[in-house]
Amino acid sequence: MLINPDEIRETISMIQEQKLDIRTITMGISLRDCVDASGDRLQKNIYRKVVESARNLIDVAESLQSKYGIPIVNKRVAVSPISVIAESSDLENYIPVAQALDKAAIDIGIDFIGGFSALVHKGSTRGDVCLIDSIPEALAKTERVCSSVNVASTKAGINMDAILRMAEVIKKTAELSKEQDGIGCTKLVVFANIPEDNPFMAGAYHGFGEPDKVINVGISGPGVVRAVLEKHPGVDLTRVAELIKQTAFKITRMGELVGRESAALLGAKPGVVDLSLAPTPTPGDSVAQIIEAMGIEKCGGPGSTAALAIINDAVKKGGAMATSSAGGLSGAFIPVSEDLAMAEAVASGALSIEKLEAMTAVCSVGLDMIVIPGDTPVETIAGIIADQMAIAVINHKAAGVRLIPAPGKKAGDRAVFGGLLGSAPVMPISNLSCKNFIKRGGRIPAPLTSLNN
Amino acid sequence: MKSKAILTVLGKDRVGIVAGVSKVLAENDVNIEDISQTIMQGFFTMIMLVSMDEEKISMVELQNKLDKVAKELGVKITLHHEDIFRYMHRI
Numbered sequence: 001m002l003i004n005p006d007e008i009r010e011t012i013s014m015i016q017e018q019k020l021d022i023r024t025i026t027m028g029i030s031l032r033d034c035v036d037a038s039g040d041r042l043q044k045n046i047y048r049k050v051v052e053s054a055r056n057l058i059d060v061a062e063s064l065q066s067k068y069g070i071p072i073v074n075k076r077v078a079v080s081p082i083s084v085i086a087e088s089s090d091l092e093n094y095i096p097v098a099q100a101l102d103k104a105a106i107d108i109g110i111d112f113i114g115g116f117s118a119l120v121h122k123g124s125t126r127g128d129v130c131l132i133d134s135i136p137e138a139l140a141k142t143e144r145v146c147s148s149v150n151v152a153s154t155k156a157g158i159n160m161d162a163i164l165r166m167a168e169v170i171k172k173t174a175e176l177s178k179e180q181d182g183i184g185c186t187k188l189v190v191f192a193n194i195p196e197d198n199p200f201m202a203g204a205y206h207g208f209g210e211p212d213k214v215i216n217v218g219i220s221g222p223g224v225v226r227a228v229l230e231k232h233p234g235v236d237l238t239r240v241a242e243l244i245k246q247t248a249f250k251i252t253r254m255g256e257l258v259g260r261e262s263a264a265l266l267g268a269k270p271g272v273v274d275l276s277l278a279p280t281p282t283p284g285d286s287v288a289q290i291i292e293a294m295g296i297e298k299c300g301g302p303g304s305t306a307a308l309a310i311i312n313d314a315v316k317k318g319g320a321m322a323t324s325s326a327g328g329l330s331g332a333f334i335p336v337s338e339d340l341a342m343a344e345a346v347a348s349g350a351l352s353i354e355k356l357e358a359m360t361a362v363c364s365v366g367l368d369m370i371v372i373p374g375d376t377p378v379e380t381i382a383g384i385i386a387d388q389m390a391i392a393v394i395n396h397k398a399a400g401v402r403l404i405p406a407p408g409k410k411a412g413d414r415a416v417f418g419g420l421l422g423s424a425p426v427m428p429i430s431n432l433s434c435k436n437f438i439k440r441g442g443r444i445p446a447p448l449t450s451l452n453n
Numbered sequence: 454m455k456s457k458a459i460l461t462v463l464g465k466d467r468v469g470i471v472a473g474v475s476k477v478l479a480e481n482d483v484n485i486e487d488i489s490q491t492i493m494q495g496f497f498t499m500i501m502l503v504s505m506d507e508e509k510i511s512m513v514e515l516q517n518k519l520d521k522v523a524k525e526l527g528v529k530i531t532l533h534h535e536d537i538f539r540y541m542h543r544i
Contacts (some may be wrong), residue, residue, distance in 0.1 A: 256540065
């Protein structure tokens with residue numbers, strides 16, 4: 001047989017026991033040809049374009065799932081930033097556009113639709129302001145719409161006025177979904193250096209350098225990496241990096257295969273494979289457990305940042321060898337509520353928000369799915385976001401912040417979102433004030449990219 | 454369209470597993486191109502390379518029929534298109 005039995009068994013146990021899956025197939029759709037002066041026509045154009053482009057997304061994903069026997073968990077759509085597409089319309093707020101996107105998503109049966117977005121790293125236009133003002137209500141009135149706002153970039157610096165505004169928006173969004181512990185905030189992310197081709201929510205949007213229709217695939221498999229490391233308990237860290245690299249290669253090849261074929265079947269351009277280790281609340285499907293399998297007693301303990309750095313770099317090296325189109329966020333994700341062992345580490349006191357912030361300096365996302373007390377002041381939320389944006393901007397990396405100030409909850413309480421979003425303890429936040437810093441506003445200048453020390 | 458797939462069977466050894474599986478394959482015009490079978494610690498493991506005409510039977514239909522026979526035999530049967538193994542293990 002061309003493939004030997006051990007290799008066949010390895011692949012099958014990856015899928016069946018170690019939860020290897022294609023985490024998402026995300027179709028990027030340009031809405032540039034939907035622009036209209038009439039808000040009504042704009043909504044109709046957007047609905048029609050999304051439905052016509054992605055009508056077969058579910059069928060194609062399901063047929064590939066049966067053909068290759070690998071689960072394809074999420075099917076999603078990302079569209080051009082609505083702040084730009086709706087700007088020249090006569091709409092006074094963009095809530096109806098969010099509703100049109102939501103209806104399209106429900107009608108074609110996809111999980112999420114991203115792109116209720118604005119790019120304001122240097123400043124805002126009328127459309128950006130209108131979109132940001134619409135976010136809390138848009139997320140409350142829709143089910144599947146995701147929103148992202150880019151407030152910083154290495155080339156432009158950090159827009160502190162936008163950060164303060166987004167902190168207010170986060171608070172408002174949480175209040176409008178207070179019956180569900182502020183679940184609206186799980187669909188809202190504040191970004192620095194946002195990628196144009198990221199297939200993962202809530203930060204997926206269709207960038208302006210992208211073709212009309214494109215398929216981006218996000219792969220996953222933290223369980224596979226953990227299983228490999230558990231099989232080799234005594235090896236040195238050079239070998240650990242090598243093992244992760246080899247595993248990432250195998251996982252990414254699967255994404256490459258499914259990405260190419262689904263793009264061809266859907267009449268879209270093949271886009272990127274995002275080689276990310278994205279955890280879920282399923283036991284074993286955890287990035288924190290990889291860190292623990294490497295020899296750290298509990299994720300968050302000393303050594304966690306170094307361990308995460310090894311994982312993140314090795315995943316990229318293996319993945320980049322497996323596909324010529326690596327993109328998106330590519331790396332390891334550390335969302336607290338979506339990773340069972342990460343949430344446990346928080347509950348046991350091993351993992352603080354300060355340690356998480358340090359870990360974000362070496363991984364592919366930022367402070368993600370972190371529940372904070374509902375009464376956290378707006379300026380403090382802005383301060384936490386600003387810290388994360390600074391790490392991303394200085395280190396030339398993407399980072400998203402998804403904070404959930406759970407209304408009425410205090411540190412140590414538990415917020416429950418359910419499904420892939422999981423649940424997490426509310427993390428304690430420093431009481432020290434950064435109000436006078438935040439109130440200054442303005443833009444933190446772009447960093448120098450030489451004299452790197 | 455001709456497709457090749459890898460079929461695996463895993464379960465407690467008993468009489469008639471090979472017969473039961475190959476009967477379903479023969480009935481649906483699916484050809485067995487290669488086969489390897491061992492008993493490991495009382496567990497029956499079999500890997501087959503099969504080829505099929507997807508115009509006659511689709512992967513989903515075959516999978517459904519195999520699920521039925523798997524239940525009767527008390528074993529676990531998986532079916533994956535061959536490309537997934539090629540992509541993962543060969544550059």
